[in-house]
Amino acid sequence: MDRKDWPLFEIFIRPKNGLSHKHVGSLHAADARMALDNARDVYTRRGEGVSIWAVPAAAIAASDPSDKASLFEPADDKVYRHPTFYDIPADVKNI
Amino acid sequence: MSTDLHREALFGFTLRLGDTSLVLGHRLSEWCGHAPELEEDIALTNVALDLVGHARMLLTYAGELEGKGRDEDRLAYRRDVFDYRNHLLAEQPNRDFGHTIVRQFLHDAWALELYERLCASTDATLAGIAAKAVKEVRYHVRHSGDWLVRLGDGTDASHAKVADALGRLWPYTGEMFERDEAEQALVAAGIVPDPAELKAAWAARVEAVLEEATLERPADGWMQKGGRRGEHSEHLGYLLAEMQFLPRAYPDATW
Numbered sequence: 001m002d003r004k005d006w007p008l009f010e011i012f013i014r015p016k017n018g019l020s021h022k023h024v025g026s027l028h029a030a031d032a033r034m035a036l037d038n039a040r041d042v043y044t045r046r047g048e049g050v051s052i053w054a055v056p057a058a059a060i061a062a063s064d065p066s067d068k069a070s071l072f073e074p075a076d077d078k079v080y081r082h083p084t085f086y087d088i089p090a091d092v093k094n095i
Numbered sequence: 096m097s098t099d100l101h102r103e104a105l106f107g108f109t110l111r112l113g114d115t116s117l118v119l120g121h122r123l124s125e126w127c128g129h130a131p132e133l134e135e136d137i138a139l140t141n142v143a144l145d146l147v148g149h150a151r152m153l154l155t156y157a158g159e160l161e162g163k164g165r166d167e168d169r170l171a172y173r174r175d176v177f178d179y180r181n182h183l184l185a186e187q188p189n190r191d192f193g194h195t196i197v198r199q200f201l202h203d204a205w206a207l208e209l210y211e212r213l214c215a216s217t218d219a220t221l222a223g224i225a226a227k228a229v230k231e232v233r234y235h236v237r238h239s240g241d242w243l244v245r246l247g248d249g250t251d252a253s254h255a256k257v258a259d260a261l262g263r264l265w266p267y268t269g270e271m272f273e274r275d276e277a278e279q280a281l282v283a284a285g286i287v288p289d290p291a292e293l294k295a296a297w298a299a300r301v302e303a304v305l306e307e308a309t310l311e312r313p314a315d316g317w318m319q320k321g322g323r324r325g326e327h328s329e330h331l332g333y334l335l336a337e338m339q340f341l342p343r344a345y346p347d348a349t350w
Contacts (some may be wrong), residue, residue: 005255006132037238038134041141056143 008057009035011042013049019094021053029054101284104277105218106160107180110289111323112169112209113153114181116173117330119202120146122189122340131192138238142199145231152224167311172342176325176332183322184267186331193246193256198264200239201301206232208296212288221286240304247308254309261305262313269318271297 006028012021024043029035035054044052063071075081123143130136154167165173183203189195210232213225246253272290274282281287305312322325341348 028132029134029211033241037241038138040234041138050219 006030006034009039009054010057010060011035011039012053013043014053015038015049017050021051024048026057032056040064058061100277101280101286103162104109104281105221105286106157107275108278108281109153109157109160109221111180111182112149113157114179115185115202116146116153117150118137118179118181118334119185119199120144120150121334122185122187123195123199125189126195141162141194142235142238145228145235149224149228151230152227156220156224159275168342172339176327176335178325179327179331179335180325181322181327181331182270183319183328184264184269184270186322186328186332186334187264187267190260193253194260194263196242196246197257197260200236200243200304201264201268202271203232203239204300204304205268205297207236207292208293208300209288212293215283215285216287236300243304243310244308247305249311257308259311261310265313265315266317266319269315270320270322273320273323275323300334 002055007030008026009029010026011024013024014021025043027035027038029038032054036052039052039054043049123139123146126136126139127143128136130139141348150171151167154170158165158167158170182202184198187198199275207229210229214222214229216222218227226350243257246257248254272294273289274287282289302312
């Protein structure tokens with residue numbers, strides 16, 4: 001039998017209004033609508049979300065792990081880039 | 096509840112709907128670990144759990160209406176084949192995935208139209224159960240309807256399988272719109288919907304999806320019936336034997 005695997009989708013769920021979508025995992029589906037349905041069944045059974053994004057995994061451009069040193073390490077010794085020198089009001093969440 | 100007569104008729108109606116949900120939910124649960132794709136395995140068992148949830152609410156209410164102290168477990172696990180009142184459609188074996196989808200879609204389309212109307216029932220408990228169930232059923236019909244379109248409008252093999260299943264299962268759809276005399280009184284009292292109007296809405300919904308699925312609606316010929324009166328196919332006995340084994344072997348076991 002001619003059997004082809006369905007393409008892979010990466011699934012992002014927004015837990016509640018005001019927060020951003022967060023990657024929760026991946027799944028297989030024949031197309032975008034089925035990916036949303038499958039995501040609903042696989043990842044939102046326990047009230048996890050209010051919105052789903054399904055993105056074809058092939059559409060994601062990823063950085064090369066071997067470039068880690070040149071891409072990320074230069075930032076390690078530049079503490080002044082962190083906003084730790086400001087006082088953040090206690091009432092401000094999610095910053 | 097206005098009269099004892101209504102109460103008895105409503106017991107019958109609620110029991111039939113509860114039994115149909117329970118038996119179909121059990122049938123779907125048989126796919127657990129066997130569905131063609133992992134994602135679909137979870138989807139089918141989600142629907143199965145939803146249906147068992149509806150059965151729990153309906154059988155609990157049926158037990159209250161009956162007033163003989165039978166709770167949901169008593170009704171589910173201590174009745175034999177001839178006391179079950181589910182539609183024959185629900186007990187039909189899974190066969191292949193396409194057959195399961197056709198059975199599910201024919202049921203889901205009916206259940207959605209039914210629950211939408213039951214939300215406006217003059218019986219507050221039934222309306223409350225329907226309001227809870229209708230949200231889940233709206234997803235069920237989307238799931239089974241989407242699959243029917245994919246399979247019907249898919250390959251030659253998938254089309255042939257669902258077309259065959261549609262022919263096999265169509266004669267079981269007549270039972271969904273039967274109402275006996277007692278239930279006609281419930282229709283008149285605005286407790287349950289009018290079967291003729293329900294059938295028209297169901298047929299319109301089914302025809303729209305069949306057309307998209309490039310499938311032909313079978314003619315309404317001779318219809319199977321009997322499930323609503325406790326006359327079942329041989330399949331239900333095997334299903335109950337498996338479903339009831341534990342509570343029969345270990346009565347009142349808890350976990």
